[in-house]
Amino acid sequence: MRKKAVNSLERLQAVLEVFTEDRLEWTPEELMEELGYSRPTLYRYLKILKDSGFLTSMPNTGFTLGPRVVEMDYLLRKSDNLILSGAPYLQKLTGRYECTALLVRWYGEKILCVDSISSSREAISSYPRGRPMPLSRGAIGRSIVAFLPRRNLVPLINRTLDDWQAAGAGDTVEAVLDGLKSVRKKGYAVAHGEVTPGVVGFAAPIFDAGQSPIASFSVTIAQDQVGGSAVEEIGREVLFAAGEITAALASHRHRISSR
Structure with a gap:
């Protein structure tokens, strides 16, 4: 009960x-x-x-x-500025690569896809729109969690440490934090086959007001299409897209506050 x-x-x-x-x-x-x-x-x-x-x-x-x-889902699609601002970048990345591009919203202690487009012959994602994703496994969760303020991050990892341990991200809170440092340094996360076998995931945080991320922009692509310098190239494109969406949200917020 x-x-x-x-x-x-x-x-x-x-x-x-x-x-x-x-x-x-x-x-x-x-x-x-x-x-x-x-x-x-x-x-x-x-x-x-x-x-x-x-x-x-x-x-x-x-x-x-x-x-x-x-009905409310329809209204969400029409009104959510994250979805509206992110749509052009979903189109751009899926036009450039045979991949699945996703916008993933962070709320409470959950992350879930709110919009996605796929140009792959088989949709390369285990988590379609609306299905909550694991926080501790894969690039998307790390791209958000790594950028949380430490005062919020440490208690979150403490509460979910068993999940991080199961994902092989570290046996202690400090070990998990150490693993997230590289994500903060790069600005984006990369994961090889952690959520979907044979798939590489790239994700970068999207910010609204303040310093805490509210979402993530992500691309998942088949491992055999990611060779040589492609990992860094796709990572940079994902990071750029997330930054542009962040800027678009800030611009919208400024327009609203100026009325």
């Missing part, structure tokens, strides 16, 4: 949070057991969420996420 939510909004939100890739459908009985809500409370929340379109159900079936989620 999950930790008890404090107020009505948190309790309502908790109903939505039980839906995951591993568990896409829930019956009311299962929700009551998972969340610890009384039947009247749960049914009140289910009615609110169903009436607003966040949940849906058919007779004699469980509840699944509803069409309002799709």
Whole structure:
């Protein structure tokens, strides 16, 4: 059973949070057991969420996420300046290389793809749009984590040290920090087959206000296409794209604040 939510909004939100890739459908009985809500409370929340379109159900079936989620996703694509600013660079990199280019958003302690384009014959990514990615494995996670302020980075690694150890990134917090120094020095991260076998990942951080990254620009490309000086060439292009997106976000923020 999950930790008890404090107020009505948190309790309502908790109903939505039980839906995951591993568990896409829930019956009311299962929700009551998972969340610890009384039947009247749960049914009140289910009615609110169903009436607003966040949940849906058919007779004699469980509840699944509803069409309002799709509608909000459409609005996100139309309004998110990260997606709007990054689109030209997704096009540019996939036009230049046979690869998959991704924009990956950082929120809370999660990272997930919010937009991507692929020019490869087979999409070279194990994490399509909307699917959370591992923080400790692969170039994308490191490209974000390496640039977090130390006051935020050290507690994060402490909380997730088991994951970093499993990824072979170090057995101690200091060892993980040492490994991230090279990413900070280069400005981008490179990973060989850590998430998808046979694939090289490149990623660089995108910043908004302040010094903390909010996202990452990434390219994944087949190992056999990355030879000689190509690693540094692609790394520089990814770093340049991330910098241009950062500048575009800053310009938009300035225009808004000047109104």
